[in-house]
Amino acid sequence: MELTRRETMLGALVTGVAASMPAQAKVPLSDKPAPGYYRYRVGEIEITAVNDGVSAMPITDDFVRNVSKAEVNKTLESLFMAPNVYAGPYNPILINTGRQLALVDTGTGEAGFTSSNGINGRLMLSLAAAGVDPKDIDVVIISHYHGDHINGLIKADGSLAFPNAEIAAPLDEHRFWMDDNEMSRAATPRIDATFKNARRVMTPDVLKRIRPYEAGKEVIAGVTAVSTPGHTPGHMSLVVASGSKSVYVQGDVTHAPWLFARNPGWHFMLDVDPVAAEATRRKVYDMLVAERMAVQGFHYPFPALGHVERTSTGYREVLVQWSPVL
Amino acid sequence: MELTRRETMLGALVTGVAASMPAQAKVPLSDKPAPGYYRYRVGEIEITAVNDGVSAMPITDDFVRNVSKAEVNKTLESLFMAPNVYAGPYNPILINTGRQLALVDTGTGEAGFTSSNGINGRLMLSLAAAGVDPKDIDVVIISHYHGDHINGLIKADGSLAFPNAEIAAPLDEHRFWMDDNEMSRAATPRIDATFKNARRVMTPDVLKRIRPYEAGKEVIAGVTAVSTPGHTPGHMSLVVASGSKSVYVQGDVTHAPWLFARNPGWHFMLDVDPVAAEATRRKVYDMLVAERMAVQGFHYPFPALGHVERTSTGYREVLVQWSPVL
Numbered sequence: 213m214e215l216t217r218r219e220t221m222l223g224a225l226v227t228g229v230a231a232s233m234p235a236q237a238k239v240p241l242s243d244k245p246a247p248g249y250y251r252y253r254v255g256e257i258e259i260t261a262v263n264d265g266v267s268a269m270p271i272t273d274d275f276v277r278n279v280s281k282a283e284v285n286k287t288l289e290s291l292f293m294a295p296n297v298y299a300g301p302y303n304p305i306l307i308n309t310g311r312q313l314a315l316v317d318t319g320t321g322e323a324g325f326t327s328s329n330g331i332n333g334r335l336m337l338s339l340a341a342a343g344v345d346p347k348d349i350d351v352v353i354i355s356h357y358h359g360d361h362i363n364g365l366i367k368a369d370g371s372l373a374f375p376n377a378e379i380a381a382p383l384d385e386h387r388f389w390m391d392d393n394e395m396s397r398a399a400t401p402r403i404d405a406t407f408k409n410a411r412r413v414m415t416p417d418v419l420k421r422i423r424p425y426e427a428g429k430e431v432i433a434g435v436t437a438v439s440t441p442g443h444t445p446g447h448m449s450l451v452v453a454s455g456s457k458s459v460y461v462q463g464d465v466t467h468a469p470w471l472f473a474r475n476p477g478w479h480f481m482l483d484v485d486p487v488a489a490e491a492t493r494r495k496v497y498d499m500l501v502a503e504r505m506a507v508q509g510f511h512y513p514f515p516a517l518g519h520v521e522r523t524s525t526g527y528r529e530v531l532v533q534w535s536p537v538l
Numbered sequence: 539m540e541l542t543r544r545e546t547m548l549g550a551l552v553t554g555v556a557a558s559m560p561a562q563a564k565v566p567l568s569d570k571p572a573p574g575y576y577r578y579r580v581g582e583i584e585i586t587a588v589n590d591g592v593s594a595m596p597i598t599d600d601f602v603r604n605v606s607k608a609e610v611n612k613t614l615e616s617l618f619m620a621p622n623v624y625a626g627p628y629n630p631i632l633i634n635t636g637r638q639l640a641l642v643d644t645g646t647g648e649a650g651f652t653s654s655n656g657i658n659g660r661l662m663l664s665l666a667a668a669g670v671d672p673k674d675i676d677v678v679i680i681s682h683y684h685g686d687h688i689n690g691l692i693k694a695d696g697s698l699a700f701p702n703a704e705i706a707a708p709l710d711e712h713r714f715w716m717d718d719n720e721m722s723r724a725a726t727p728r729i730d731a732t733f734k735n736a737r738r739v740m741t742p743d744v745l746k747r748i749r750p751y752e753a754g755k756e757v758i759a760g761v762t763a764v765s766t767p768g769h770t771p772g773h774m775s776l777v778v779a780s781g782s783k784s785v786y787v788q789g790d791v792t793h794a795p796w797l798f799a800r801n802p803g804w805h806f807m808l809d810v811d812p813v814a815a816e817a818t819r820r821k822v823y824d825m826l827v828a829e830r831m832a833v834q835g836f837h838y839p840f841p842a843l844g845h846v847e848r849t850s851t852g853y854r855e856v857l858v859q860w861s862p863v864l
Contacts, residue, residue, distance in 0.1 A: 237639040238674040241584045245863050246576045246668075251568060258567045265862045292830065292845040292856055301859065313563040331863050342572075348564040504618065514860040519618040530618055531857070533627065534840040536591045537571050537657050 247341030250515030255454025261515040264302035264319030265332030277479040303516040312350045318364025353380045355463030356447040357389040383424035385446025442489030459506040469529040476526040573667030576841030581780025587841040590628035590645030591658030603805040629842040638676040644690025679706045681789030682773040683715040709750035711772025768815030785832040795855035802852040823853045
């Protein structure tokens with residue numbers, strides 16, 4: 213290959229530039245992560261995923277009740293994830309219909325933020341990054357009464373985190389967890405703790421703002437509730453629809469899809485009724501596959517939007533590519 | 539189920555709250571997408587993916603030379619993507635070693651930003667969001683001379699986009715594309731256009747700052763060049779290493795992995811030597827699989843970091859979950 217005139221210039225010029233390299237970069241290393249929000253449109257409705265962080269839950273022997281810890285760890289290894297820990301993302305979403313701004317689920321709350329692992333309880337940071345003041349939220353829609361969905365309703369001092377919002381809660385879910393007779397029959401310490409946590413969060417101020425909602429009806433205009441019981445007795449999903457577009461907001465129909473959508477027969481320790489949860493999961497995912505419908509999953513990897521394909525053993529999430537524009 | 543005292547309160551209180559719902563959300567619908575940057579650490583080195591946007595390239599008959607347009611469209615459909623268009627992401631990265639701040643590849647440039655689809659040429663927006671002034675970049679490292687990697691070296695007026703940076707360019711790549719004899723033998727109009735574009739971008743000001751680099755040597759401390767020819771004659775990848783951690787910065791060893799990692803035998807229209815490109819691709823991906831090494835891909839979905847698993851037909855990318863902290 214013949215040297216060009218331009219190339220001949222290179223040797224002479226490079227030394228001078230390289231010699232001027234600084235001993236320290238002008239931009240210091242940062243401790244600041246990227247903001248945890250992501251915005252997209254469903255027809256005329258705007259959805260913003262607002263990340264609350266990621267769990268660091270130890271994988272116990274009963275993490276999946278019908279599968280060994282060794283098999284869970286083997287799966288995590290195949291996914292290039294650390295063993296013995298469940299890094300499950302928490303992704304509440306904002307739904308702005310133009311007329312109302314709704315927050316779906318509230319994350320692990322201020323208490324989560326100060327927990328030892330320190331990587332959850334970040335919803336308020338993500339809301340601020342997205343330019344949303346908690347006072348501006350008109351309605352909080354709760355999918356179910358597990359702590360990572362309701363704890364963020366109150367601040368560390370017990371006051372309302374979203375002081376101007378009504379709180380739309382599934383009627384059957386509220387009935388179950390607030391029923392003292394049901395609590396007295398709690399099958400496991402974990403379920404008993406969920407009853408007690410619901411009483412901690414459902415302060416008089418919270419209860420005053422609760423509006424129960426039911427399946428088959430709109431919670432707010434454009435957002436319809438769908439009954440998806442099993443994970444908890446009154447667990448609800450939502451269909452957000454505008455024009456010809458829609459997205460299925462699944463709540464905890466599956467926990468992290470890389471485990472529980474790919475293995476729909478795995479019974480997660482937090483499923484109150486694992487058999488009903490599996491039946492719901494298969495029904496919803498069969499529908500998502502048949503309809504090629506987009507799904508927004510609370511425990512999907514941020515920004516937590518995808519589709520679902522069928523595999524020989526279950527389903528696989530196909531995440532939507534990040535778009536640089538709405 | 540028995541009604542509790544708290545639940546009995548619900549009916550009475552809800553109507554009042556619902557009636558106060560506003561006719562318009564206090565937060566208007568936004569046109570502002572989330573900022574396109576994402577930061578993580580490799581040992582003591584900080585990497586920031588800075589998204590330049592996404593292409594909207596028509597799928598022509600020769601988009602994959604040895605596969606029909608119908609088969610490409612069928613694959614896109616299976617991935618829940620629109621047919622007839624290649625939505626290929628562009629993801630330059632920043633590497634901050636503490637001593638130097640490097641930008642690897644420069645995106646489609648200001649001209650891209652004003653192109654008809656308007657979703658590329660966004661690097662400067664992403665840099666600003668990440669808090670980086672183009673003046674603070676010490677070195678730009680170029681993987682190869684295709685326009686989406688070099689065009690951002692200059693602004694629309696032809697001046698230097700990174701006025702204080704040296705420009706590290708692969709020696710063989712520079713030699714090839716700047717050689718007028720090679721240009722006179724250009725095999726296709728597309729390759730001829732790449733020669734001409736290189737001459738447009740390599741202004742005297744750019745050429746003055748170029749420092750050629752070679753495989754097997756550090757381009758800057760902690761960043762070693764690896765020869766990966768085929769996509770272009772002098773195409774280079776980089777290994778970023780710090781302590782026991784490393785990541786393989788692959789450039790265009792594959793274009794979008796959902797097409798070209800999963801089908802390593804597909805010959806992409808932009809591969810100058812498709813047979814050599816396939817050989818490089820298989821060699822690099824076999825290594826990534828064997829070493830379980832993380833890969834940062836320019837055309838991977840933002841934030842463009844993943845691992846690779848072997849499949850019956852090739853490889854599959856397993857993207858790293860978004861982390862809320864560094």
